[in-house]
Amino acid sequence: MDLGLKGKVALVAAASKGLGRAVAEELAAEGAALILCARHDEALQATCAAISAATGVPVLGIAANVAEPADVARVVQAAQGRFGRIDILVTNAGGPPAGTFDALSAEQWHAATQLLLTSVVELTRAVLPGMKARGWGRILNITSISVKQPVENLMLSNSLRAAVTGMARTLATEVAAEGITVNNILPGYTRTERVVSLADATAAKEGISAADATARWESQIPMRRLGEPREFAALAAFLCSERASYITGTSIPVDGGWIRGLL
Numbered sequence: 001m002d003l004g005l006k007g008k009v010a011l012v013a014a015a016s017k018g019l020g021r022a023v024a025e026e027l028a029a030e031g032a033a034l035i036l037c038a039r040h041d042e043a044l045q046a047t048c049a050a051i052s053a054a055t056g057v058p059v060l061g062i063a064a065n066v067a068e069p070a071d072v073a074r075v076v077q078a079a080q081g082r083f084g085r086i087d088i089l090v091t092n093a094g095g096p097p098a099g100t101f102d103a104l105s106a107e108q109w110h111a112a113t114q115l116l117l118t119s120v121v122e123l124t125r126a127v128l129p130g131m132k133a134r135g136w137g138r139i140l141n142i143t144s145i146s147v148k149q150p151v152e153n154l155m156l157s158n159s160l161r162a163a164v165t166g167m168a169r170t171l172a173t174e175v176a177a178e179g180i181t182v183n184n185i186l187p188g189y190t191r192t193e194r195v196v197s198l199a200d201a202t203a204a205k206e207g208i209s210a211a212d213a214t215a216r217w218e219s220q221i222p223m224r225r226l227g228e229p230r231e232f233a234a235l236a237a238f239l240c241s242e243r244a245s246y247i248t249g250t251s252i253p254v255d256g257g258w259i260r261g262l263l
């Protein structure tokens, strides 16, 4: 299937590692030019160079913290300067701290709101006028399985990703007639650095091995294994493509069957 991504320009946020990087690699393999951001310039530039060498597409890396609106504006400005437009936006950020309601401070709520919700609002605000002017756009938010089935001890993620989902569904209706789709993709337990370090942290806390911590997650997943970032990225690239032109306002999990709900 030709996804029709050749020559499109995609901004993928928080993409030096993990899911963001995997999505960037898949879009580049389909011929899209990229703008990537992440907080640490060295890791980001190494990722940009590797993707460009592997695919031949131009990849611009701008160090930025997506929780800072001024950084978001700088990334979008640099992308406009280099490529003249952004056709595809993939929002992403690092995960917020775990914790129950009682364990979280007002400062942690504020920081998580900036990281998970404000970053999506600001990135979207910056790219939407150009998409409207060209009559074509794809906005894809990386959220979590927690929007369909809250995950214990992840109060901040469960709450703020639900807010992103509400925003995305509302925006999808507002811009649908202008050729712009807005969707969310929901990772389940996927083998990234974050999940490996979560397993280490769980192991240290409970006095078990990291393998045992991972095995406990796997026992809750019908496929009995973690997902691979490439499996996640395949759906992401499709949702960003020309071929996904009649899909908008959805939240689609890539979770090995973890969510037990019907819809």
Ligand code: NAD
Residues within 6 Å of the ligand: 013, 014, 015, 016, 017, 018, 019, 020, 037, 038, 039, 040, 064, 065, 066, 067, 092, 093, 094, 095, 096, 115, 142, 143, 144, 145, 187, 188, 189, 190, 191, 192, 193, 194, 195
């Ligand atoms: P990861 O830690 O492997 O990678 C995160 C990437 O984001 C890195 O490139 C990092 O540099 C960048 N980043 C972090 N904070 C940033 C910020 N403030 N500004 C700019 N860049 C930033 O994480 P991942 O596993 O790829 O997860 C990505 C997102 O998906 C997270 O929000 C995570 O909570 C969510 N998620 C992941 C899983 C999973 O199993 N991997 C499951 C559900 C949800």
